[in-house]
Amino acid sequence: MISGNDWVVHHKPQHDFYNHLGSHIKERHVLPGFYHDTLGEENRESAFKEIRRFIRQRFSEPLQTVDVSQAHIHSASRIEADELATPLSPFSPRGAFWAAYRWLMKLGANWSEGLKIGKETGYDSGSTLDYVYRNTPQGTNKFGVLVDKNYLNAIGWRGIRQRKVNIGKAIKLAMEKLRAANKPVHVLDIASGHGRYVLDALTAEQMPDSVRLRDYSPINVEAGRKLIEERQLQDIVSFDQVNAYDRNNYQNLQPRPTLGIVSGLHELFADNDLIMNSLNGFGDAIETGGYLIYTGQPWHPQLELIARCLTSHKEGSPDWVMRRRSQQEMDQLVENAGFEKIHQWIDEDGIFTVSLAVKK
Incomplete structure (x- = not known):
């Protein structure tokens, strides 16, 4: 609803907003003679009539969702990443x-x-x-x-630190649910970095039965093992050098993980087919009733700075160009691996999400 005679705000941003809406189910109504208080004008019933009709039509039809699992091939975020x-x-x-x-x-x-x-x-x-x-x-x-x-x-770094806090909240909630169901807590993190965000979440009151940390970088593995020793957690925490994108690396794990964690990994790779290797690996490893914690990055205010100035650690990719994934896209990929999302956290700037899903 756009007031045709609104002199308080500009019209162009409102039309631009409508034009860029991704849904194919959308309507735009410009109301002639309406001033700034659109729904408080004397003839507001004409606006409410259209709103009422549109809402009732939506609720009278089955929910329509768009499959965005191929957004790495054709989408606005693909175009954006290519330009960067x-x-x-x-x-x-x-x-x-x-x-x-x-x-x-x-x-x-x-x-x-x-x-x-x-x-x-x-x-x-x-x-x-x-x-x-x-x-x-x-x-x-x-x-x-x-x-x-x-x-x-x-x-961006402030958001990363809040993501760490939110991962701690997700770990706590998942552990509570597993304990309530009389299930053991066996953690598998496939791209741990130094492992600090997982180890910081472990307390005397919140200690899992086992923690298996992994990373493909020998530098990270060495630093993580040192951190484990400093905290005297060798009895329950291990750290191994493993490729997260090889589905074979999720097979026949003992003990079988009941809580999987993947933080900050998928955001670094644009290809959905690649990250499905890890998500399907989790689907293979975690039995029904287990949980998966995963992160997302639907938006970032410094995308061009990152792409033009920051270097990446990935082999053959010196520049750090990120393709944003909408939360819908990330959630659909997780669902395709056999999980159902049940909770989400996000930082106050809306950059980094942390989600918890249960294995169906």
Whole structure:
């Protein structure tokens, strides 16, 4: 509903919003003579009449959902990612701007510990995330500490730390449900980084029967094992170097996992067929009544900064270009692997989601 004579707000953003709605079931009504208080105008019944009709029509029909599981092939987010992966001319204003930004980040790595770790291991690496989790600015001098503090306070890293908190909440809820059903709690995390976000969630009151951490990076595995030893958790926690995208690596696990965790991994890879290898692996490994914790990233305000300036730890992919997945897309992929979503958490900026699903 758009008021035709509204002089308080601009019309164009309202029409742009409508034009970009993804649903094929949508209507737009411009109401001539209506001012800013659309539903408070004298002739508001004409607006309510259309609203009432539209809502009743929707509830009289079966729910229609769009299959977005192939969004990595054709979707707005695919187009967006392709554009971000396209090099800019160094002579264009944007190309020059991002070139200068990259130079400043490389320069800052001489003083800022966070920028140094990102430069050496990749800004999407387990080492970088572990540094972000610890959230203690470090540098070679006071200036470096100041730069590092600004780096750690970036909106994306704040969201990552809240995601860690939300994963802890999800682990707690899943463990409570498993205990209530008299089931053991055997945890399998397939891309743990250094494992800090899982280990920090373990308390004397919230201790699983076993925890199996995995990562493909030997650097992460070594750091994770050291962290396990420091906390004297060797009796229940193990850490192995394993490829999360090989479905064979989920077969015949003993003890059989009842709680799977995948955090921050799928966001790094655009291909849905690839991540289905890991989700189907979870589906193979976790029996009915078990749980899966998974993360998503439907939006990020720094996508171009990440693509133009931040390096990735992935082999053969030096630039960190992310394809956003809508929550609907991520949930459908999880459902296709045999799980049903039951709960979700999200940070206050709406960047990172944490979801809990039960194996059907």
